Amino acid sequence: MELYFFNTKTRKKELFQPQQPPRVGLYVCGPTVYDYAHIGNLRAYVFSDILRRVLEYNNFQVHQVMNITDVGHLVSDADEGEDKMLVGARRQKKSPFEIADYFTEAFFNHTQRLNIKDPTIACRATDHIQEMIDFVQVLLDRGYAYEISDGIYFDISRFPHYGKLSRLNLEEQLEGARVEVNPEKKHPADFALWRKAPANHIMQWPSPWGMGYPGWHIECSAMGLKYLEGFFDIHTGGVDHIPIHHENEIAQNWGFTGKEVVRFWMHSEFLQVEGGKMAKSLGNIYTLEDLEEKGFDPLAFRYLLLNAHYRKKVNFTWEALEGAQRALERLRENFLRFKEASPGRGNQKGPEQFRTEIERAFNDDLNVPRALALTWDILRGEDPTLEYYKLLLEVDRVLGLGLEQVERPPVEEIPGEIKKLIEQREEARKKRNWEEADAIRDHLEEQGIRLIDTPQGVRWERIKKKGS
């Protein structure tokens, strides 16, 4: 089946075909590891995960590269900028390298709990300083870069297509520029490839231009070209990367290779909180831990994201997350019916028709919400046959809700005390002493034990304790 993706470069859905099928080179703009990833960051990785899974669903062999940016990013383009890694290090009283290690581990811990597949290659910027130096040297040799007092800069006047991806008019942009321009730069939008480090800068490496450290943007080009062997079938990131970061990558890649090396640019929209921006000042920046502390399953957050299309802003609210958690629980419950093949109702559509429609949704620029709706159609109304069970597992290869691992909690040995109470309640019920029976039931509920009366007798299950 044909696969279509929306390409930011053309702002259109285009037929996807990798350069060397079945191999697909996928580059995912990774994290800067100076702090915990928040749920907005994580949305971008759930998106790239879905993308990767849809590619794999289509039998492509995905070679996914992700950068781990563990080298300082200046906060602004001006000299007084603070280095994020350094700020993080100072706060934690650790070396920048320790900080990077710590947050890298935290990052993958979070992504794994969201069932996000690990990249084929995760590469650290600090392990590729030489590649970046070589890259900058080539740009200098070819006249795409120039040296000034504080570093090496890319000369965008040498690249006529600068601004094409974001469709920005450079001259108009400059009118309202809020950043002080380094007067030594030839053009205000020229960007740093390599920065000369002041003596007290912790992270610095020797280079042909003295001690220093790489500019941002450069690691994605150097590492991406290295590990994807010169061609990116797809390059992803958040929409915020379109105007600066990816524009700069395109420019420097052009300077280095003399051609466009990215076929598809795909960007995920932002996650908003209560309809607005997530910001420290608003106190609404949440991490996965914050959600878990409130009793939410990380996969409920994944479900919430699956319910919306990646190119639309999604509105994160606690109410919506509760809805997602509930839906996920019910989805699992329904799935078990199929696993256990208990009887269901009749159906109109056969598994093949569902399979085709779901695949069509996936392949139409990752219309996961549509695929989810179809999944519910299967779960709600269809016969729980083995065929449907297999189809659900197949669909979950993309959804990534971990259905394969879902099973009924094992029958636990009932703690004696609780067993006694249950028996006591049954006695009371026989005597039609409802007051006592209900009191016991309420008591057990507070202990996290829910009783389920069935015609076959009393069942029980563990639930979350009230108020937790």
Place this chain on the structure above:
RNA sequence: GGCGGCAUAGCCAAGUGGCUAAGGCGGAGGACUGCAAAUCCUCUAUUCCCCAGUUCGAAUCUGGGUGCCGCCUCCA
């Protein structure tokens, strides 16, 4: 100041010219129950921010208005 996006039920959201406007959450009613819970069933937008227009036909296209959001800061 410049650029761009969005507006669909209480909430989260699909759908972008033509079947009865997906799906989930919530809510209502029913079955079951001693009563509940859990589960299951049914219902839940004559209408897609407003106003004009194009068209045989528009939530979907065009123009205007209103509201919200984002970017132009090394924030996904």
